[in-house]
Amino acid sequence: MNKTVPPEKQAFYQKLGKIAGAENVLTGAKATESYMVDGLTPQAVVCPASTKQVASIIREANESRVTIVPWGGGSKQPVGPCLEAAETVLCLKNMNQIIELDASNFTVQVQAGIVNGELQKQLAEKNLFFPVDPLYAERSTIGGEIAASANGPRRIMYGLIRDLVLGITAVTPTGDITHTGGKTMKNVAGLDLCRMYIGSWGTLGVITEAVLRLFPLPEASTGLYIIFPDPEDAFRMVGQLLNSPLTPSAIELVDAVAGVEVAETIGSSLNNSEVLLIVNSEGVKDDVIRHQKEIKTLAEANKAKTTIILEGEKASRAWAAYRGIHEAMLGASPSALQGKASVPISKLGDMGQQVKQISARQGVAIGVTAHCGNGILYTYLSDESGKLVRIADELKQAAASLGGFFLIESAPLSFRKEADMLPPRNDYQLMRRLKTEFDPNNILNPGRLAGGLY
Amino acid sequence: MIARSLIKDLTRIVGKENILADLKDLISYSYDATMRQELPDVIVFLHSTKETSAIMKLAHREKIPVVPRGAGTNLSGGTIPVKGGIVLETSRMNRILEINTANRRAVVEPGVVNLDLQNALAPLGYFYPPDPASQKSSTLGGNIGENAGGPMCLRYGVTSKYVCGIEIVLADGEVVNVGDYVEDFPGYDLRGPFIGSEGMLGVATKLVLHIIPKPEASQTMLAIFNHLEDSGQAVSDIISAGIIPGAMELLDQKMCQVIEQSVSAGYPTDAAGILLIEVAGLADTLEKQVREISQICQKDKVRELRIAQTNAERDALWKGRRGAFGSVARICPPYIVCDGTVPRNKLPEALHKVGEIAEKNKVLIVNVAHAGDGNLHPLILFDVNNQEERKAAKKAGQNILDACVAMGGTISGEHGIGLEKIDAMRSMFDPADIAAMRQVKHVFDPDDIFNPGKMFPPEKEAPLPAKEKAAQG
Numbered sequence: 001m002n003k004t005v006p007p008e009k010q011a012f013y014q015k016l017g018k019i020a021g022a023e024n025v026l027t028g029a030k031a032t033e034s035y036m037v038d039g040l041t042p043q044a045v046v047c048p049a050s051t052k053q054v055a056s057i058i059r060e061a062n063e064s065r066v067t068i069v070p071w072g073g074g075s076k077q078p079v080g081p082c083l084e085a086a087e088t089v090l091c092l093k094n095m096n097q098i099i100e101l102d103a104s105n106f107t108v109q110v111q112a113g114i115v116n117g118e119l120q121k122q123l124a125e126k127n128l129f130f131p132v133d134p135l136y137a138e139r140s141t142i143g144g145e146i147a148a149s150a151n152g153p154r155r156i157m158y159g160l161i162r163d164l165v166l167g168i169t170a171v172t173p174t175g176d177i178t179h180t181g182g183k184t185m186k187n188v189a190g191l192d193l194c195r196m197y198i199g200s201w202g203t204l205g206v207i208t209e210a211v212l213r214l215f216p217l218p219e220a221s222t223g224l225y226i227i228f229p230d231p232e233d234a235f236r237m238v239g240q241l242l243n244s245p246l247t248p249s250a251i252e253l254v255d256a257v258a259g260v261e262v263a264e265t266i267g268s269s270l271n272n273s274e275v276l277l278i279v280n281s282e283g284v285k286d287d288v289i290r291h292q293k294e295i296k297t298l299a300e301a302n303k304a305k306t307t308i309i310l311e312g313e314k315a316s317r318a319w320a321a322y323r324g325i326h327e328a329m330l331g332a333s334p335s336a337l338q339g340k341a342s343v344p345i346s347k348l349g350d351m352g353q354q355v356k357q358i359s360a361r362q363g364v365a366i367g368v369t370a371h372c373g374n375g376i377l378y379t380y381l382s383d384e385s386g387k388l389v390r391i392a393d394e395l396k397q398a399a400a401s402l403g404g405f406f407l408i409e410s411a412p413l414s415f416r417k418e419a420d421m422l423p424p425r426n427d428y429q430l431m432r433r434l435k436t437e438f439d440p441n442n443i444l445n446p447g448r449l450a451g452g453l454y
Numbered sequence: 455m456i457a458r459s460l461i462k463d464l465t466r467i468v469g470k471e472n473i474l475a476d477l478k479d480l481i482s483y484s485y486d487a488t489m490r491q492e493l494p495d496v497i498v499f500l501h502s503t504k505e506t507s508a509i510m511k512l513a514h515r516e517k518i519p520v521v522p523r524g525a526g527t528n529l530s531g532g533t534i535p536v537k538g539g540i541v542l543e544t545s546r547m548n549r550i551l552e553i554n555t556a557n558r559r560a561v562v563e564p565g566v567v568n569l570d571l572q573n574a575l576a577p578l579g580y581f582y583p584p585d586p587a588s589q590k591s592s593t594l595g596g597n598i599g600e601n602a603g604g605p606m607c608l609r610y611g612v613t614s615k616y617v618c619g620i621e622i623v624l625a626d627g628e629v630v631n632v633g634d635y636v637e638d639f640p641g642y643d644l645r646g647p648f649i650g651s652e653g654m655l656g657v658a659t660k661l662v663l664h665i666i667p668k669p670e671a672s673q674t675m676l677a678i679f680n681h682l683e684d685s686g687q688a689v690s691d692i693i694s695a696g697i698i699p700g701a702m703e704l705l706d707q708k709m710c711q712v713i714e715q716s717v718s719a720g721y722p723t724d725a726a727g728i729l730l731i732e733v734a735g736l737a738d739t740l741e742k743q744v745r746e747i748s749q750i751c752q753k754d755k756v757r758e759l760r761i762a763q764t765n766a767e768r769d770a771l772w773k774g775r776r777g778a779f780g781s782v783a784r785i786c787p788p789y790i791v792c793d794g795t796v797p798r799n800k801l802p803e804a805l806h807k808v809g810e811i812a813e814k815n816k817v818l819i820v821n822v823a824h825a826g827d828g829n830l831h832p833l834i835l836f837d838v839n840n841q842e843e844r845k846a847a848k849k850a851g852q853n854i855l856d857a858c859v860a861m862g863g864t865i866s867g868e869h870g871i872g873l874e875k876i877d878a879m880r881s882m883f884d885p886a887d888i889a890a891m892r893q894v895k896h897v898f899d900p901d902d903i904f905n906p907g908k909m910f911p912p913e914k915e916a917p918l919p920a921k922e923k924a925a926q927g
Contacts, residue, residue: 104694104799149643162643163615176886184795185827186612186867188601188650189875189882190909191891195614195646204642216696239556243579245670245736286739342638346556374637375557404636422640427630431642434897438890449641 005043009087012064013044016088019056020048024094032089037069037077039413040086045071047094051169051177051208057090058206058444059175067443070202072144073115075136079148079409080201081421084447090206092143098122099209106214107166107183112143112207128214131158135326143207149199153250153280156373158215162198167211170197173204173439183211196434202445204438218282221249222292223315225266225308226277226299231255234277235349237302238372241279242345244298246291250280251372255352258325258367258380265321266308273356274305277372278322322369326378329367330410333382337411339395343404345375354398355379362391375404388415396423456495456518456539464498464540467508472499472546483541487529487779488874489788489838494521494535499543500565503621503629503659506542510657511627513540513903520625521905522657524565524596527588529791530866531873532600532652536907542657544595551660555580559618559635560663564595571663580665583610586868587776595658601650603868605701605775608826609734610666612868614649619662622648622655625903635662647894652870653905655898669734672700673744674762674771677729677751678722682706682809682821685727686802688754689825692731692747693798699747700734702826703775704801709782709820709833710774716781719774720767725757729825730775778822779833788838790851794858795867796828807857808832815850817843829867830858856881871909879911 005013016025026032026045035045048054061068067085071077072092092113099109103126110119116130117138123129133152134145144150146168151160158164167181170193180193197205228234238251254262256270262278263270270276277299281291292309299307310318330336343351352368355377359366364387367380379395392408392415399406405423408416422428431449435442465473474480474497485491495518500506513520519539526533535541548565555578562571568582568589575581585604586592592602598620603612610616619633632644648655679685685704692702705713705728710721721728729751733743748759762768782789796804805821808830812819818835832854836847855865855878865871865878879888888910895902895910 102797102799104690105797106693107797159611159615160637162646163611172886172890176889177884178887178890179884180887180890182864183797183862184829184864184867185798186603186607186795186824186829187864188868188870189864189866190871190879190888191647191654191894192601192614192650193647193887193890193894195643195649196894198646199643242558243555243667245667284739284742286742287736290736290738340638342634342636344554344557344559344636346554376638405634405639407638407640425631425639425641427632427644428641429628430624430630430632430644430897434642434644434894437893437897 008064009066012060012066015060016044016046016057020046020053024048035071035089035091037086038082040083042069042089043087045089045091047091049094051171054090054206054208055171055175055177058171058173061088062174062441062443065441065443067446069445070147070206072113072141072147073136073139075140076144076148076150080448082416082447083445092141092208095208101126102183103128105183107211108214109183109209109211110142111209113141115139115141116145123214124217127217129217130164130212130214132161132164135323142210142212146198146207146210147200147202153252153371155371156251157247157249162195164213165194165198165210166213168194168197168207169209170205170207173444178205181211201449203435203449204444206444220285220288221280221282221315222288223310223319224279224292224295224299225310225318226279226304227268227270227306228275228277228303229273229305230303231273231275231352232349233302233304234275235352237277237298239346240298241295242373246294248279248291248295249282250278252278252322253370253372254322254325255368257365258329258369261324261328262318262321265318266310268306268308325369329380335384335388335412336380336382337388337392337408337415338378338380339392339406339408341377341379341395341399341404341406343375343377343399343402345373347402347404348372348375348377350402351377351399355395358391358394358398362387364391389419392419460512460516460518461496463512464496464509467512468498468501468505472501473497483523484534486526486531486533487791488531488534488872490531490534490873492534492536493538494541495538497541497543499546501546503623506623506657506659507627507629509540509542510623510625514626514901517901517903519906520903522599522653524593524599525567525591527592528596528600528872529869530871530875532870532908534873536873544593547659550574553578555665558665560665562594562661562663564593564658564661566594568592568594568597575665579668581668582616582663582665583607584613584616587779594661594663598649598658598661599651599653600870601868603824603829605703605824608702608824609698609700616664617645617649617661618664620645620648620658621660622657623659624656625899625901633662650870652872652908654895654908655904669700671737671740672732672734673740674768675731675744675747676760676771677731677756678725678758679727679755680725680757681755682727682805683802684755685729686805686825688729688751688756689801690799691750691754693826695746695750697743697746699826700732703730704821704823704825705730705775705778706821709778709822712785712820713774713778713781716784717774717777719770721774730771782820782833782835786835788836790834790847791869792830792832792834792851792854793866793869794830794855794863796830796858796861796863798826798828800861800863801825801828804828804830804858804861808854811850811853811857815846815853817846817850819850824867827867828863852878873908876909876911879909
């Protein structure tokens with residue numbers, strides 16, 4: 001144990017073992033270094049087994065003023081504004097059970113530490129699934145996904161995680177256990193704290209349990225991989241698709257910089273300015289067939305170069321390659337910067353164009369992927385010649401000029417420490433008051449999100 | 455009672471044509487569908503965010519209660535000014551500011567009537583899914599205040615899913631924009647606690663809503679049953695089969711009889727229960743859905759299945775459902791509307807329980823339900839001059855809510871807590887849950903200016919036994 005730790009905090013670390021069992025507490029830098037976050041190595045890592053244990057730990061931490069970092073699968077830890085302190089990591093990996101699967105009500109209650117991919121496996125046995133599909137779903141936990149408001153391509157068909165989480169049990173920063181929502185589809189009893197906890201990044205409470213809305217596994221699914229020589233044609237087609245009664249389950253776009261491997265997987269390649277549009281459809285068979293046919297026709301009418309229809313194993317492989325882009329692009333360089341532009345849906349093409357202009361102006365390749373039906377565009381770049389700040393500023397300006405935001409998600413630590421991570425808004429004061437009210441001693445994830453405004 | 459000078463100050467802000475302070479006017483703003491009545495001191499018609507902010511600064515300085523109000527169609531006491539003060543009338547802030555189908559957004563002022571927006575969207579082939587039965591008169595601001603539902607919410611989800619951004623004037627007059635026009639934005643999702651906050655956190659002055667293309671085709675079916683529980687079972691079986699119709703409404707025999715007395719919807723008056731089912735989607739697969747639903751209904755002993763052949767037939771079927779509360783009010787003005795909601799597979803059990811409760815308390819209950827969502831609306835009728843009946847009706851209402859909570863459900867699916875269900879809050883929530891809600895209220899409105907006296911039970915009271923029962927069950 002570090003000798004500089006003041007006695008009241010020492011006492012806290014000793015209590016951890018009593019609360020969670022000594023075998024569930026790691027102490028000392030060596031043991032805890034795999035939980036290092038934002039350059040901070042925690043003094044202790046504790047893995048509680050129940051909501052009650054979490055409440056005891058948080059209550060003690062609050063009294064001893066020990067900072068706590070809630071931890072699910074860890075995949076979102078290096079995202080967003082930096083933590084100011086991380087004395088104890090509260091890891092929910094031991095809270096990974098299904099509490100109640102109510103198949104005929106299409107709900108499941110889970111402990112927050114269950115991994116999304118693991119949950120899906122168990123649900124699939126009952127022919128069910130939870131339609132939240134963020135990146136890293138094979139290792140991110142449901143609690144972490146709720147905390148980070150993590151969404152994936154299926155958001156266009158099923159809505160956001162905020163529409164699919166029906167109830168939450170969370171421990172407040174002062175150690176109180178709170179329940180909000182439940183297992184009904186509709187619920188307006190009291191203030192909706194459920195949607196307050198969703199996307200609060202572990203700053204307002206530790207999510208320990210959740211009730212999720214489920215759907216039957218689709219009877220059929222298909223993916224269309226469409227290559228456009230001119231991105232403008234791709235975005236026009238997206239506009240027409242969105243204006244139709246069709247309801248695709250994903251409308252994704254990838255450019256030539258980011259899409260090399262996906263293109264290879266489908267036996268094709270992307271030239272300089274070409275883009276690949278991926279449109280997935282799922283549901284009952286007749287619906288899917290109709291989607292396939294009409295989307296293909298739309299593509300041809302909009303000057304697509306190639307349209308490849310994939311099903312089964314081939315579709316899974318191509319989809320996996322697309323989903324692998326994020327990790328591949330981030331892993332390519334220690335100076336990688338990844339951000340997300342969120343703009344009005346019809347302005348997505350303009351955003352894509354501006355990204356290309358910035359790339360050309362700065363002489364730095366920028367890879368792009370997008371959720372086209374939601375106005376979300378991800379950018380990937382890396383640079384070691386000191387242009388990151390400049391490029392990020394230009395991307396922010398571009399998004400702002402279109403009425404949206406550019407949010408930096410992953411970046412080198414030095415960049416995240418210095419850059420202004422949050423664009424201007426007029427509700428930060430209110431957010432800050434909320435944080436102070438719930439966490440008067442600023443012990444939960446200090447520095448994250450609205451906390452980053454201090 | 456507020457000072458006369460204050461009315462002068464308010465008049466200076468909005469002009470005298472936008473102020474009401476005569477007793478006859480105050481009375482019209484003193485009640486809703488519940489039986490409570492309290493007079494406000496003054497009604498102020500709003501026209502802009504700026505005006506609203508100026509009024510709030512004044513109210514804040516003088517610590518005067520303020521109740522935001524849409525069309526006042528609320529059902530749980532939300533707009534009753536229990537502590538007097540100012541009623542903020544939003545009905546004159548009724549402009550549709552933008553409809554942009556390419557962005558799937560509509561930007562409106564809070565006083566726009568739900569149906570007016572639907573009518574503006576329909577020619578473009580778009581719609582705004584939340585469709586409360588009150589949509590002919592209720593405002594979009596009020597819909598956000600109550601997190602309104604409606605029949606089509608079965609397939610599409612309730613108001614909270616379709617609100618992207620809200621401009622809010624806070625208690626001290628500060629204007630904030632929570633959420634955003636775009637889908638992902640930085641910081642907390644403050645729309646969460648605001649939507650459904652029943653006017654207790656602030657007043658919405660501008661709304662950014664999510665709109666979607668209309669389904670290509672839809673079909674309305676009427677399934678007639680000889681036993682009410684069979685109709686509930688059919689709902690459960692349809693949902694369990696993974697079919698999500700656009701809407702699935704249940705009405706019992708007495709409800710049908712009452713409706714047929716005032717609206718010619720074509721409902722049978724001799725059947726124990728009917729289901730009004732609307733399927734929506736692509737034309738190609740609609741037929742298959744109708745067939746599957748028909749098969750399930752057959753298995754659950756349906757007496758007769760009718761499919762609306764024309765738009766007129768369809769409209770008639772829906773007119774009956776939408777007019778349900780009004781039809782009941784015509785024969786028996788005082789009634790209690792329950793809004794208890796259960797997990798979807800518990801509907802048959804819940805309907806059975808409601809029947810038992812009616813018998814036990816010797817009260818007349820007519821049933822209508824957003825059945826696919828497990829959202830019950832038992833209407834408990836009574837003679838307003840008969841104290842005994844009145845008491846029995848209230849007791850039956852409580853019993854129903856307790857039964858819903860015990861089944862893993864909630865005391866309110868879409869009507870809100872208001873005054874009516876304050877006591878029932880403790881049957882659902884622990885003191886810590888309510889304390890956390892109070893903290894949120896405190897953050898938004900530290901001086902308790904907005905709609906005081908609603909939602910929260912008095913502090914320092916033990917939870918009711920029902921909570922323990924639910925926890926054990």
